[in-house]
Amino acid sequence: MLTFSSHFSQKLPYQDKNLLNEMLESLQKEMDGDEVGYYKLPQSSKKLLQELKPMDIDRFSQVVVVGIGGSSLGIKAINSILKPITKDAKEMIFFENSDPLTISENISKIDKDRACFFIVSKSGSTIETTSIFKTLIKHFSLELDNATNIFAITDKDSYLSKFATFHNIKEFNIPHNVGGRFSVLSAVGIVPLYIAGYDVEAILEGAAEFEMSFFNGHENHLLEKANYIYANSKKENINVVFSYADRLENFTKWYVQLWGESLGKLDRDKNHVGLTPIGLIGAVDQHSFLQLIIEGPNDKSITFINIEDFKNPLEIPDISLHGIEQTDFINKQSFNKLINEQCKATMQSVRQSGVSSDIITLDEISEKNIGAMIIYYELLTSLIGKVLHINTYNQPGVELGKQILYKNLGNK
Amino acid sequence: MLTFSSHFSQKLPYQDKNLLNEMLESLQKEMDGDEVGYYKLPQSSKKLLQELKPMDIDRFSQVVVVGIGGSSLGIKAINSILKPITKDAKEMIFFENSDPLTISENISKIDKDRACFFIVSKSGSTIETTSIFKTLIKHFSLELDNATNIFAITDKDSYLSKFATFHNIKEFNIPHNVGGRFSVLSAVGIVPLYIAGYDVEAILEGAAEFEMSFFNGHENHLLEKANYIYANSKKENINVVFSYADRLENFTKWYVQLWGESLGKLDRDKNHVGLTPIGLIGAVDQHSFLQLIIEGPNDKSITFINIEDFKNPLEIPDISLHGIEQTDFINKQSFNKLINEQCKATMQSVRQSGVSSDIITLDEISEKNIGAMIIYYELLTSLIGKVLHINTYNQPGVELGKQILYKNLGNK
Numbered sequence: 063m064l065t066f067s068s069h070f071s072q073k074l075p076y077q078d079k080n081l082l083n084e085m086l087e088s089l090q091k092e093m094d095g096d097e098v099g100y101y102k103l104p105q106s107s108k109k110l111l112q113e114l115k116p117m118d119i120d121r122f123s124q125v126v127v128v129g130i131g132g133s134s135l136g137i138k139a140i141n142s143i144l145k146p147i148t149k150d151a152k153e154m155i156f157f158e159n160s161d162p163l164t165i166s167e168n169i170s171k172i173d174k175d176r177a178c179f180f181i182v183s184k185s186g187s188t189i190e191t192t193s194i195f196k197t198l199i200k201h202f203s204l205e206l207d208n209a210t211n212i213f214a215i216t217d218k219d220s221y222l223s224k225f226a227t228f229h230n231i232k233e234f235n236i237p238h239n240v241g242g243r244f245s246v247l248s249a250v251g252i253v254p255l256y257i258a259g260y261d262v263e264a265i266l267e268g269a270a271e272f273e274m275s276f277f278n279g280h281e282n283h284l285l286e287k288a289n290y291i292y293a294n295s296k297k298e299n300i301n302v303v304f305s306y307a308d309r310l311e312n313f314t315k316w317y318v319q320l321w322g323e324s325l326g327k328l329d330r331d332k333n334h335v336g337l338t339p340i341g342l343i344g345a346v347d348q349h350s351f352l353q354l355i356i357e358g359p360n361d362k363s364i365t366f367i368n369i370e371d372f373k374n375p376l377e378i379p380d381i382s383l384h385g386i387e388q389t390d391f392i393n394k395q396s397f398n399k400l401i402n403e404q405c406k407a408t409m410q411s412v413r414q415s416g417v418s419s420d421i422i423t424l425d426e427i428s429e430k431n432i433g434a435m436i437i438y439y440e441l442l443t444s445l446i447g448k449v450l451h452i453n454t455y456n457q458p459g460v461e462l463g464k465q466i467l468y469k470n471l472g473n474k
Numbered sequence: 475m476l477t478f479s480s481h482f483s484q485k486l487p488y489q490d491k492n493l494l495n496e497m498l499e500s501l502q503k504e505m506d507g508d509e510v511g512y513y514k515l516p517q518s519s520k521k522l523l524q525e526l527k528p529m530d531i532d533r534f535s536q537v538v539v540v541g542i543g544g545s546s547l548g549i550k551a552i553n554s555i556l557k558p559i560t561k562d563a564k565e566m567i568f569f570e571n572s573d574p575l576t577i578s579e580n581i582s583k584i585d586k587d588r589a590c591f592f593i594v595s596k597s598g599s600t601i602e603t604t605s606i607f608k609t610l611i612k613h614f615s616l617e618l619d620n621a622t623n624i625f626a627i628t629d630k631d632s633y634l635s636k637f638a639t640f641h642n643i644k645e646f647n648i649p650h651n652v653g654g655r656f657s658v659l660s661a662v663g664i665v666p667l668y669i670a671g672y673d674v675e676a677i678l679e680g681a682a683e684f685e686m687s688f689f690n691g692h693e694n695h696l697l698e699k700a701n702y703i704y705a706n707s708k709k710e711n712i713n714v715v716f717s718y719a720d721r722l723e724n725f726t727k728w729y730v731q732l733w734g735e736s737l738g739k740l741d742r743d744k745n746h747v748g749l750t751p752i753g754l755i756g757a758v759d760q761h762s763f764l765q766l767i768i769e770g771p772n773d774k775s776i777t778f779i780n781i782e783d784f785k786n787p788l789e790i791p792d793i794s795l796h797g798i799e800q801t802d803f804i805n806k807q808s809f810n811k812l813i814n815e816q817c818k819a820t821m822q823s824v825r826q827s828g829v830s831s832d833i834i835t836l837d838e839i840s841e842k843n844i845g846a847m848i849i850y851y852e853l854l855t856s857l858i859g860k861v862l863h864i865n866t867y868n869q870p871g872v873e874l875g876k877q878i879l880y881k882n883l884g885n886k
Contacts, residue, residue: 131761146575159758160816161720162786162809163558190757192801193790193812200791224797242761299771300712300750308573319762326766336770338712340752345602346571348872349543349654350731354738356871358748359711374574378605379612385636389604391885397574400605404572407879414874459768460760462826467819473803 064272064434066283068420069413070290070363082285088448089441090277098455099239100440103247104270104433110234110249111263114256122178122211124171125258128157128198129182129250130190131319132242133215136251136436139313143432144260146309147373152258157194165194174202180254182215184242186222189467206231215249241455243320244440247433261429268433276441284438287420288445291337291363295450298363298418301337302355305367306344306405309427314341317439324443326459327452335450344368345404352408356415363418367435368405371426372398476684476846478695480832481825482702482775494697500860501853502689510867511651512852515659516682516845522646522661523675526668534590534623536583537670540569540610541594541662542602543731544654545627548663548848551725555844556672558721559785563671569606577606586614592666594627596654598634601879618643627661653867655732656852659845673841680845688853696850699832700857703749703775707862710775710830713749714767718756718780718817721839726753729851736855738871739864747862756780757816764820768827775830779847780817783838784810 093101127137134156141154155168155177179198183191198204204212206229214233216222226233234249245251247269256262275281291301301321303314318339326336342351344366355362378400380393392400405421412419422438424431447454505513539549546568553566567580567589591610595603610616616624618641626645628634638645646661657663659681668674687693703713713733715726730751738748754763756778767774790812792805804812817833824831834850836843859866 130758135762159720159755160809160813161718162784162788162813164720165809166786166788186798187800189801189804189812192795192798193804193809196791196793196795196805197788197809199793221798221800225795228796299773306573308571308576315762322763322766322770326768326770328769334769334771336766338750338752338766338770338773340750343571346542348875350547350727351734352875353869353871354734354748354750356738356874357740357746358734358738358750359746361711361750372574374578376574376578376609379608381608381611383604383608383637384640386598386604386633388599388633389601391880391883392601392605393608395883397572397577397605397609400601401572401574403879403882404875407882408875410878411875415871457765459765459827462768463760463764463816463820463823466822467815468803470815470819471803471807 063425064431064438065423065425066420068283068287070418070420077286081289082282085285085288085445085448086277086279089444092444093277097239098444099237100241100244100247101273103240104266104273104437107247107249107252107266108263110252111256114253119257122176122257123152124173124177125152125154125180125254126157126172126177126198127154127180127182127254128191128194129180130158130188132245133182133184133188133191133250134158135243135312135316135319136246137254139316140246140251140255140260140265140432141258142309142312143427144429147427148260150259154254154258157198158190160190160193165197169198169201172202177211178257179204179212180215181212181222182250183222184217184220184236184245186216186220186225213253215253243323244455246316246436264429265433268428268430269437271430272434273437273441284442285445288442289449290418292446292449294363294418295335295337298361299337300340300362302340302342302362302364303367304342304344304347304364304408306401307367307369307372308343310367311341311343313435314343317341320439320443323457324447324454325450325452327450330451335452337446344408345401348404348408355412355417360417364412366405366409366419366421367424368402368421369424369427370402373426374398475837476843476850477835477837478832480695480699482830482832489698493701494694497697497700497857497860498689498691501856504856505689509651510856511649512653512656512659513685515652516678516685516849519659519661519664519678520675522664523668526665531669534588534669535564536585536589537564537566537592537666538569538584538589538610539566539592539594539666540603540606541592542570542600544657545594545596545600545603545662546570547655547724547728547731548658549666551728552658552663552667552672552677552844553670554721554724555839556841559839560672564669566666566670569610570602572602572605577609581610581613584614589623590669591616591624592627593624593634594662595634596629596632596648596657598628598632598637625665627665655735656867658728658848676841677845680840680842681849683842684846685849685853696854697857700854701861702830704858704861706775706830707747707749710773711749712752712774714752714754714774714776716754716756716759716776716778716820718778718813719784720755722779723753723755725847726755729753732851732855735869736859736866737862737864739862742863747864749858756820757813760816760820767824767829772829776824778817778821778831778833779836780814780833781836781839782814785838786810
C-alpha cells in the first residue's frame with residue numbers, strides 16, 4: 063500500500079475542483095483514445111502471461127538484457143527493488159552502454175549454456191544495442207537460426223522484428239503507441255522479469271489497482287501535485303526524488319528519464335519549458351546534496367520516498383565505544399527505524415526551510431507497490447505534460463546528435 | 475594528460491585579464507594561509523607513504539571502508555576509475571548508508587580473516603558510521619585492543635581519535651583545516667587506497683603537477699570557466715557533468731557533493747545562492763536526459779568528460795544481421811571509437827542548440843589524470859565560492875536535520 067502526503071510551500075489555487083476535474087477528464091479521454099497506449103498495459107499485458115507460463119524457463123539461470131534507455135531502465139529498477147524479497151531470482155546482466163570496459167566485464171560474467179539473451183529495441187536500429195548484440199553473437203558463437211535462448215522485444219514490423227522472423231527467433235511486441243520510457247509494463251519489462259523469476263502478475267495488478275483508483279477519482283492528491291508543480295514550474299523548476307533505500311536508485315534513474323524526456327520540450331508557442339529531475343538516495347545524500355536544498359536557491363521541490371518495513375531485523379548492537387558514547391542513544395534500535403527517522407528529520411528540516419515537499423510511503427517492498435509506483439509516476443508525467451501544453455510522448459531533441467554521429471562516421 | 479576546451483554561449487567579460495589575475499591572487503592568498511588546508515595535500519600527503527610502506531599489507535585481500543559523504547565518495551571514485559588498470563587491486567567494500575538491506579548484504583561479502591576495516595569520520599560521531607561499526611564489531615566478534623586489522627581515520631583529538639588511542643588502534647589524521655569533501659587526497663583516500671593496491675604516489679603527483687601549473691598561471695581556462703559560471707549563475711544555474719565512461723559515475727557523485735555542499739549557501743547578504751550539480755553518464759543518458767538539455771529551459775551548462783584511449787581493443791564484429799543492416803556502417807570500429815564519437819556528436823548537437831559547454835579530455839585512464847581531475851574540481855569550486863562571496867567550506871544547512879533526528883530519538 064502507498065500513502066501520500068504533501069507540504070507545498072506556495073499558496074496557489076492548485077486545489078481548484080473544476081480545474082482538477084478538467085485534468086482528470088482530459089487524461090480519461092487520452093486513455094480512451096488510441097494515440098497513447100501505456101494506460102492499457104496493466105490490463106493488456108496480462109495476456110503475455112498465457113504465452114509465458116508454458117515456457118520452460120528453468121533451463122536458464124541468467125537473464126541477459128541488451129537494451130538502453132527505456133529498454134533497460136525500468137527492468138533494472140524493478141530487478142533492484144524486488145530482488146531482496148524474491149527467492150531464487152535469477153541473475154540479470156544488463157548491456158547498455160558502448161563503454162568497452164563494461165562490455166568486456168559483463169561478457170566475462172555470462173555462462174552461455176545457462177543464459178538467455180534479450181535484445182530489446184523499439185526500432186531495432188539502436189546503435190549501442192545492435193553493436194553489443196553482434197559482439198555477443200561473435201564472442202559466444204551464438205546460433206541464430208531457430209535459437210531458443212534468444213528473444214527479441216520490439217515493435218511489430220520493426221527492423222529487429224524482420225531479423226527475428228528471418229531466423230525464427232521468438233519475438234514479443236511492444237504496442238506501437240507505447241513509447242520506450244512508458245514501456246516497462248509491456249513485454250519490455252514483463253517478459254525478462256518473468257523469466258528472471260519475478261511475480262510480474264502482481265506488479266501488473268498493483269499498477270491496475272492504482273490506475274483504476276485514480277480514474278475513479280480516489281487519487282486527487284495526484285491531480286493536486288501535478289497542478290502544483292505546473293503552477294510553480296517557473297520558480298521551482300527542479301524536482302528532486304529523495305529515496306530512503308539504496309535499492310531505489312535505479313528507480314530514480316527510471317524517473318529521471320521519464321521526467322526529463324517527457325517534460326523537457328518546446329511548448330505550443332515554441333518556448334523552452336521543462337522541469338529538471340534529480341534522483342537522490344537517503345541517508346547518503348544528506349551528506350552531499352542536502353546543504354544545497356536547505357540554503358541554496360529556492361528552486362526545488364522534493365519528493366521523499368520511504369519504506370516503512372524493510373522486513374530486516376538488523377539492530378544497532380548495545381555496545382558503548384570509549385570516546386564515542388554520544389551516539390549510544392541509538393543502540394538497540396533497528397536500522398529500519400534509523401533510516402526512517404532520518405527521512406522524517408530531513409523532511410522536517412526541509413519543510414522548516416520553506417521548501418515544498420511531499421512524501422510517498424511504501425508500507426513494504428512488494429510487487430504491487432512497485433507496480434503502483436510506476437503507474438503513479440507515468441500518470442503524474444502525463445498530467446504535467448497536459449497542463450504544460452507539450453507533446454509528452456516524443457523526443458525530437460535527441461535526433462540532431464544521432465544525425466551528426468551518423469554523418470561523422472560516414473553513414474549516408 | 476588532460477586537455478580542455480570550451481564553447482560558452484554568452485558573450486560576457488569573463489576573460490577580463492585583471493579580474494582573472496585578482497581571482498588567482500585571492501586563491502594564492504588562501505593557499506598560503508592556514509584556514510583552508512586542502513591545497514597542501516598533494517605535497518603533504520606524501521609523508522603518509524613513509525608510514526605506509528613498511529606495513530605488511532599483503533595479509534589483507536579486502537579493504538572495508540566504513541564512512542559516508544566525504545569519508546567515502548572520493549575513495550569510491552578513485553577505486554572505480556583505477557580498478558581496470560590496477561593489477562591485483564584488492565576488493566573494496568563500502569559501508570555508507572543506514573539501509574539495513576545493504577548492510578546485511580555487504581556483511582555477507584566479508585572474509586573476516588582477510589579483511590582490514592577502516593573507520594573514517596572527521597568527528598567520529600557520524601551516526602551511520604558508528605552504528606555500522608558497532609554492527610561489524612558484533613557480527614565478526616572484532617577484538618578492539620591492539621587490533622592490527624582496524625584503522626581509524628579522523629581528526630586529531632576527535633571522539634574517534636580518543637577511541638583509537640584507548641584501544642591502541644592505529645590512527646591516521648585528517649588536518650583540521652581540511653573539510654570532508656576536500657579530503658580525498660589526505661589520509662582519508664590515500665591510506666585505504668594504498669592498502670588496496672593503488673599507486674597513490676602517482677595520484678598525488680598528478681594533483682601536485684596540475685596545482686603547480688595552475689598557480690604558475692598556466693591554467694587560465696580554469697579561471698575563465700569559474701568566472702563564466704559565476705557571471706551566468708542566475709541564468710545557467712545548473713551544471714551538468716556528462717562523463718563518457720561508466721567508471722566515472724562515482725566521480726560524478728563526488729563532484730555532486732563537492733559542488734552542492736560548497737556552493738549552495740547563504741551569501742554575505744543572506745541571499746540563497748548556489749549552482750545545482752547533476753552527474754550524467756554517456757552514451758546512456760543520451761537516451762534519458764539529453765532531450766531536456768536540448769529542448770528544455772536554457773538553464774544548464776554542460777561539462778563533458780571523455781577518455782581518449784580506454785586501452786581496450788574490443789571491436790564491433792563485421793557481422794551483417796538480416797533486417798538490421800543499416801547499422802553495419804559501424805562494423806569493424808572499436809567501441810572505444812564509438813563512445814568517443816557519440817560524445818563528440820552530442821557535444822556538437824548541444825552547441826548547435828545554444829547551450830554552453832566545455833570538455834575535459836583524459837588521454838587515458840591513469841593515476842596522474844585522476845589526481846589532476848580531483849584538484850581541478852576542488853580549485854574550480856574554491857574559485858566560484860570566492861566570486862559568489864560565500865563560505866565554501868562549511869555546511870550549516872545540514873545541522874537542523876541532525877538536531878531534529880537527535881531530538882526525535884530522545885537524545886538530549
